[in-house]
Amino acid sequence: MQQKPDYIIAGAGLVGSLLGLRLAQRGFRVKLYESRSDMRKADISAGRSINLALSDRGIRSLELVGLKQEMLQHAVPMQGRMVHDVGGNLQFQPYSERPGEHINSISRRTLNVILMDALEKMQPDAITFNTELSSLDFQNFESVFQSRNGERFMHQNIPLLATDGANSVARKELMRISPLIRFNYAQNFQNYGYKELTIPPAEDGSFRIHDHSLHIWPRGHFMMIALPNPDATFTATLFLPYEGKESFAVLQTEESVTDFYSKYFADSMPHIPALTKEFFEHPTGHLYTVKCHPWYYQDQLQLLGDAAHAIIPFYGQGMNCGFEDVFVLDQLMDQKLSGEELFQKFTDSRKINSDAIADLAEDNFIEMRDKVGDPVFQRKRALENRLEKFDPSYFSKYALVTFRPDVSYHHAMTLGRMQDELLMQICSSGEEINDASLPEILLKLKKLTLENSE
Amino acid sequence: MQQKPDYIIAGAGLVGSLLGLRLAQRGFRVKLYESRSDMRKADISAGRSINLALSDRGIRSLELVGLKQEMLQHAVPMQGRMVHDVGGNLQFQPYSERPGEHINSISRRTLNVILMDALEKMQPDAITFNTELSSLDFQNFESVFQSRNGERFMHQNIPLLATDGANSVARKELMRISPLIRFNYAQNFQNYGYKELTIPPAEDGSFRIHDHSLHIWPRGHFMMIALPNPDATFTATLFLPYEGKESFAVLQTEESVTDFYSKYFADSMPHIPALTKEFFEHPTGHLYTVKCHPWYYQDQLQLLGDAAHAIIPFYGQGMNCGFEDVFVLDQLMDQKLSGEELFQKFTDSRKINSDAIADLAEDNFIEMRDKVGDPVFQRKRALENRLEKFDPSYFSKYALVTFRPDVSYHHAMTLGRMQDELLMQICSSGEEINDASLPEILLKLKKLTLENSE
Incomplete structure (x- = not known):
């Protein structure tokens, strides 16, 4: 490394890349380490879900870095919820009656790639891939990263911004010194898992179901949703309990999956040709909320994004909230705050709001699967x-x-x-x-x- | 080890020793590992508080192992709360009007020694000291313990009962496999620390203040309590916020401590001759609640006591609840349950109750420091x-x-x-x-x- 960075960033996912870009725009030298391979070079999973709902909070942060228009070009607007009942009847519930108010389905990969490209345009060596935070030494203000081939990178006296996601290593390091900082922590798993399935385009290349909607099949204690992609596919996601009468536990054979879909999601079946194949090949995802406090340690470490506040996806706000973290941090930097004061003010300002959206997302899960019908x-x-x-x-x-x-x-x-x-x-x-x-x-x-x- | 144990127990504190003893009485071979030295040979701290309030739930479990009478001989009965107001006026609030209903102040060390002695009488080599659980391998049903001098003990295919306390290593191993078992976890620190102080006997060897009471000096957002010991001393404990107008943060000099006590605990001052010395020499303890679920992994591991449910001490039920765990496990064994079924039934039965006493203890903290006045x-x-x-x-x-x-x-x-x-x-x-x-x-x-x- 030629020049000593001003900030180290753990994780070059959505929030880490946006944060790195914004700090670079503010004139800081940044160094990002990302545990995964470079998704632009290898066909790897970009994270836990394929597409996301980008809405105004996220858009405001993209506007801050000058990427609003470019991002929206890659998005599919969704004007409301299209509710499918068991009989296949449709009911459209618009998100708003004001013009221009809609949410946007966008691919996680597209977002991430554009953010990383923009950052590297400013600082070509900013991101090192295949390299993960391995430990923090708070006594000596030291962070250690390790690459997959065993190379170690050590930084001393440089603040670490940890955007290393719901399973954050930095947060585990705070956990380790719990009594010292009276670290409050809670992780709460839903009794539900999820499975992603594909609705391909129609033979003529068009969308098979209404393209400007977020589709929901609410079924009381379980549900399916589908978000459109620019290539005329939909990514459908089934949310289902792990145990019980209708659950992943009982769907163990192709026949049981087919029967289950015939009974509850009959109108979707013609649109999911690879249903049983994908059902058994795709992993079952977990849904959990993480809350913790404090999010920082002195002037050494600040958690942001899912590392600080992982939420379940039912308000479509996980990424938007993480992007808003960057917006708020930027505002505080405008007030000339830095070091521990910056981290403390940021945490004070964001904690109450991330707790709120975490709770709203849990409420909305019940609303979506149960009440919309x-x-x-x-x-x-x-x-x-x-x-x-x-x-x-x-x-x-x-x-x-x-x-x-x-x-x-x-x-x-x-x-x-x-x-x-x-x-x-x-x-x-x-x-x-x-x-x-x-x-x-x-x-x-x-x-x-x-x-x-x- | 000559004979393969039926159960490994991590931790020979109060709950571990009682559990080991009861299992030995049921005819099981047990092996306990305790990270501390043998408190009967070295003058070491027996744990986080010097004395404890033993009440009927705990007594019932001691009766189960035939030690009720012996234990009560070492206890000082407390008939009620003796409330000290700022002016030094006393008000006695009895715990009950029914004869025989009182709680018992007993030394943690005495309890632990009697339990360990009783266990070793049955199985002389049951406890290995200075040896701590180091890791669990759930794939191979393997537990590894490590002694302070580096010796390793490995057990395969033997169920581990983890009574290794609020900071449980076994629980951290469950945390490590969180997604696999959907491990819910919460740790919550109070913004209060505590400091233990000594009220020595009077010159004639008698108690300086009423001996059959739990003394409380409630002061709104902080308080002091004192429990009698058989040697005519009291162990007083100050509970105080870390930060704020009256807090550990501001009590940094002998003068400030003396002023603080003169203002709020004047009637106690003549009874605490080593106030400032002890205040600065004794460590400040933390107060926190731990809740988690599930408490077991297959037929391999079961958490009990503080490892499963650490609570704050304000209902005097931490030890009593842990002892009740042993009572309930014993009852389930009477029903011929074993393996994963035993662990699952135990967890189902105890989780709701340990959550309840955790919440009651948090409520009672407010009651004791604020409402009793x-x-x-x-x-x-x-x-x-x-x-x-x-x-x-x-x-x-x-x-x-x-x-x-x-x-x-x-x-x-x-x-x-x-x-x-x-x-x-x-x-x-x-x-x-x-x-x-x-x-x-x-x-x-x-x-x-x-x-x-x-």
Whole structure:
């Protein structure tokens, strides 16, 4: 290494690459180590899911590094949820009634490659692949990385930004010194696993099902979803309990999988030609939440992204939240903060919000698999759309989380939950809601907003 | 080793020794490894606190191994809380109005020595000291222990019972295979540390303060307690925040400690002659809760005691809960369960109850430092005593937890919390409660019991 880096970054995944790029733009010299091979050279898995929902918080961070337009060119807009019932009937639930408010299906690989390319354009040797954080020595402010062929890289007195993901080695090093820093930690696994399946393009190369939607097959205690890709494929994901009557445990034969799909997802079967093959060849993914605190050690280490706050994917916010970490860190750097003060302020500012989106994602898992098929919930969702149309200054909980980066996750959760409670109450009465009553409902909702303004 | 053991036990602390003894009594050959030296030969710390409150759940387990009477001979009964206000005024709050219901202050060392002696009487070579669990190989059902001088002991195909405490190595090995077993884990540190101080005997060899009480100096956001020892000393423990106006952070000089004690614990000062010396020489202890699940791996490993469920000490139930683990495991063995089925049933049965006592202990910390000095709470506690006197079949939450081993922790928590709510409601009105209204209150309480019978 010719020049001593200002920051070491563990992990060149989505958050690490964006962070490295932004720090380079700020004039810092960065050094990233990535445990995987370079995905641009080898056909390796880019991470735990193939495509992701990019929304306004993530987009704001991409705008910060000047890559918003380029990224959106590679994305497929999704305007709402397309709900498939057991009989194959479709119901479309738009995410918003305001123009331009949609989410974007984008490939994890595409995002990562564009970010790494942009970083290397500024600092060609920034990323070393096949090399993983192996240990931290907090007494001597030392970080040690090890390559797959045994080469060791040691850095002293250089702050480490750890974006090494849900299974973070840096976080395990904080765990090791738990009593010293009173490290609080919780990992919570869902009793659900997931399986990715492919919906290929139609013979004429077009999308087989409606392309501008996030498709959901809600079935109570399990569900399937599908997100479109630019190549006219969909990546479908089945979320299913590990144990029980309908579970991975009982789907052990091709016949049982076929029967299960015939019974619950019949309308999807013609679109998933390799169903049984993929079901048994693809690994079953785990779903878990990680919360911890503190995220830093003195001026030596800061956790960001999944390393600090791994969440389950049901609000489509894991990447968006990690990208927002970079945005917030950048803002704090604008305030001339550095060292331990920067890390402490960053942690204080982000912890409450990452906890909020973690909880919202757990709530939304129940909503997606269970409630989107429920009549009262559907009435409530329809009412939210009418309200947003009638008065675009009203934002539902979903809209606050997804389309309002200026509102914190924590505030979106607090306000959104109160709004939900009020609207569910109104909709559970079963009475028809006519347009004349909308202003009154909006008044009640506005009152909640005023009482809970940040 | 001449004979292959039936069970390996990691840790010969209180729970490990009791477990080893009980298994030996059941005819099993056991092998215990203890990381510390033999406390009977060297003057070493026996663990994190000097004395402990032994109550009916713990006593029941000691009765199981035939050591109840011997242990109680070494204990000092505590009939209630002696509350010291800032002015030095005393208020005695009995734990129960039923005769014989009290808790017992006993030395951790005495307990441990008697248990180890009893075990070695049956199996002289049962315990190897200075030897710690170093790793588990779940693929090959192998446990490896390492002595301080580098000797290694390896066991294959022998179930490991891990009673290696709050910082359990066995639990870390489960953590390592988290995704495989979907290992849920949470550690939560209090923002409080503790410091142990000594109240020596009076010049005539008698106790300096009332000997049959657990003394409490509640001061809102901090407190001191003191438990009597058979040698007429008390072990006092100060619980104080790490940071803030009154905290360990600000008590950095002898003068500040003296000022602090003069202001808040004036009546105790003449009784703690070595205050400043001990304050700076003794380590500051941490307080944390550990919850995890599952506690076992196949038929290879079972966590028990603090290794499975470390709790904070404010219900005086840490050891009692660990001892109850042994009682419950023994009961399940009576049902001829073994292997993975035994471990699974044990975990199912104990997890809900150790979660309950963990939560109760966190609640009680607030109660002890804050509420015991509060007039409404004091009225409620007095009412509970009157109710228990009027109708001995009524048990307060404290009494259910402490004196009713036949009622599970979880049931004691659920019922006790509802009782508390009802009584606090009654006592917060401020109205005088005359004896004539006791039957009506008891009727309401009985109704709660019936609605929540196990």
